[in-house]
Amino acid sequence: MSESSEFAEDLHRKILETEAGRDLPRCFACGTCSSGCPVHEQRPEFDPRKIIRSVLMGLESELFDSGVIWLCSTCYTCLERCPQEVGCAQIITELRNAAAADGRAPEAFRMQMEALRQFGRVYEIEDFDNRRRQKMGLAVLDSHANIEPLLTDEREGE
Numbered sequence: 001m002s003e004s005s006e007f008a009e010d011l012h013r014k015i016l017e018t019e020a021g022r023d024l025p026r027c028f029a030c031g032t033c034s035s036g037c038p039v040h041e042q043r044p045e046f047d048p049r050k051i052i053r054s055v056l057m058g059l060e061s062e063l064f065d066s067g068v069i070w071l072c073s074t075c076y077t078c079l080e081r082c083p084q085e086v087g088c089a090q091i092i093t094e095l096r097n098a099a100a101a102d103g104r105a106p107e108a109f110r111m112q113m114e115a116l117r118q119f120g121r122v123y124e125i126e127d128f129d130n131r132r133r134q135k136m137g138l139a140v141l142d143s144h145a146n147i148e149p150l151l152t153d154e155r156e157g158e
Helices: 003-017 019-026 032-036 038-042 050-057 060-066 077-081 089-102 107-119 127-135
Strands: none
Touching: 003 019, 003 050, 003 060, 003 089, 003 107, 019 050, 019 089, 032 050, 032 077, 050 060, 050 089, 060 089, 077 089
């Protein structure tokens, strides 16, 4: 078995073992998730129903390659309207986490993560920012915030 197919099978198993993944078989493809999705309305290529079907068929890698998982706004309309209470947004979050762990996140997301690691924020606080804050009567911020404990993967010890 190739390394990529092992990764795909392992990913599929992990997703189905999550709380939201255990609910996936309840989906009967009614389309309520897609019909209520504000992203689908603007970007028809983002279709929560098709994402769920793809996961059920073990096609997670195809979702990574298409990039559609990064379009979700995580508004949870899909879950709130689903008659079977299938957590599509949670599944998409699991897919995003797996894609990022596999180095398949979009460049913009990787740049933000690097900024978070480096500065503790999505951008560096510079003197200009602090001067502006002082003029508004706000506290000066450190240029770097320590968020390393937040970035540590709790699963490393497993």
